[in-house]
Amino acid sequence: MMTATRAPALPAPRGPLSEAVVDALRGGPVRTVEPADPYGDDLHLALHCCYELHYRGFDGVAPDLEWDPALLTLRRELERTFLAGLRADVPAGDDVDAEVAALLVEPVGPQVRGVSHHLKRAGELWQLREYVTHRSIYHLKEADPQAWVIPRLSGAAKAGLVTVEHDEYGGGRPEHMHATLFAEMMRELDLDDTYGAHLDRVPGQTLAEVNLMSLCGLHRELRGASVGQFAMVELTSSPGSERLVRGMRRMGCGEAAIRFYDEHIEADAVHEQVVRRGVLAPLLAAEPELAADVVFGIRASLHLGERLADHLLGSWERGESSLLG
Numbered sequence: 001m002m003t004a005t006r007a008p009a010l011p012a013p014r015g016p017l018s019e020a021v022v023d024a025l026r027g028g029p030v031r032t033v034e035p036a037d038p039y040g041d042d043l044h045l046a047l048h049c050c051y052e053l054h055y056r057g058f059d060g061v062a063p064d065l066e067w068d069p070a071l072l073t074l075r076r077e078l079e080r081t082f083l084a085g086l087r088a089d090v091p092a093g094d095d096v097d098a099e100v101a102a103l104l105v106e107p108v109g110p111q112v113r114g115v116s117h118h119l120k121r122a123g124e125l126w127q128l129r130e131y132v133t134h135r136s137i138y139h140l141k142e143a144d145p146q147a148w149v150i151p152r153l154s155g156a157a158k159a160g161l162v163t164v165e166h167d168e169y170g171g172g173r174p175e176h177m178h179a180t181l182f183a184e185m186m187r188e189l190d191l192d193d194t195y196g197a198h199l200d201r202v203p204g205q206t207l208a209e210v211n212l213m214s215l216c217g218l219h220r221e222l223r224g225a226s227v228g229q230f231a232m233v234e235l236t237s238s239p240g241s242e243r244l245v246r247g248m249r250r251m252g253c254g255e256a257a258i259r260f261y262d263e264h265i266e267a268d269a270v271h272e273q274v275v276r277r278g279v280l281a282p283l284l285a286a287e288p289e290l291a292a293d294v295v296f297g298i299r300a301s302l303h304l305g306e307r308l309a310d311h312l313l314g315s316w317e318r319g320e321s322s323l324l325g
Helices: 016-025 041-052 063-067 069-089 096-103 115-121 125-139 155-168 178-188 204-218 220-250 255-286 288-317
Strands: none
Touching (some): 016 041, 063 069, 125 288, 155 220, 155 255, 255 288
16 A cells, blocks of 8 residues: 555745745745746646645645635646647647557567667666656556546446546555555655655656646546547557566566556556547547547647657666756
8 A cells, every 4th residue: 555645745846936836835825927838847846736736735735725716827827828838739630540540559669769668678777766756746646637537528438437447446446556556666666655755856747747637637628638648548558568567577676566567568458448449439429529639638648748758768868867856
């Protein structure tokens, strides 16, 4: 089981936006600050802090700030800046079948660039530990951002998505919850598995991926994008997990450490079929106008994933840590 349920400590600000949010969470007035870089560390830490109020909150922060009108107004400005950046950088489209078909084609060859490819072929243990630290921002609350979209769906699409979520939460067995398995892997790798423990160490590229999940899940108008993001993860997870398992075995990691990704090889192969036939198909049959949003969710997720991969691989190629501090 995960070692702590206490809410995490507030992070150190990284600029005027996150400083305004952190100061407000400490009880100060909400200051108006104009958002700038849609991908910047400052904006994404500020946005993460706003979203975290809807999850576990922060130690010492009043729970009723979750619905503070001034904070929600600031959050909306951060979201608009982030979304505008994504809309400008992510090509539009509405052919969901073609998008899904492209996701199912695995690139091959020794020159394929990607974090799981690198960790499988030549990654070192310190790089694996860094990768797991980055991923902890999501995986210690795995499936929670996607759960927001459940009441925004209906019929077969809702039933299909809940089927996948049920597996993510361990099929009713808390020891099998994917967040629990991830925490066990962190301990085996001698990493702190406390929820939120690494927030001060991860850059904006890491936070942006999780912020997109929360953004899409919390806005009914983005429910199609939320399903697209969900589909991208489930359709691409199994091959990447298999590569990570092979890399971890090459590095000498034990079965307790490997269990999380080993579980995802089989589980997400099944989820791929459920998402395609049980979620996407009925959703688009009932609401075909959501096709463009589904494609946006897929492409925006890929875009942010590539930015994070470039950061990790670029740092490692220079012999540097990909973490802050």
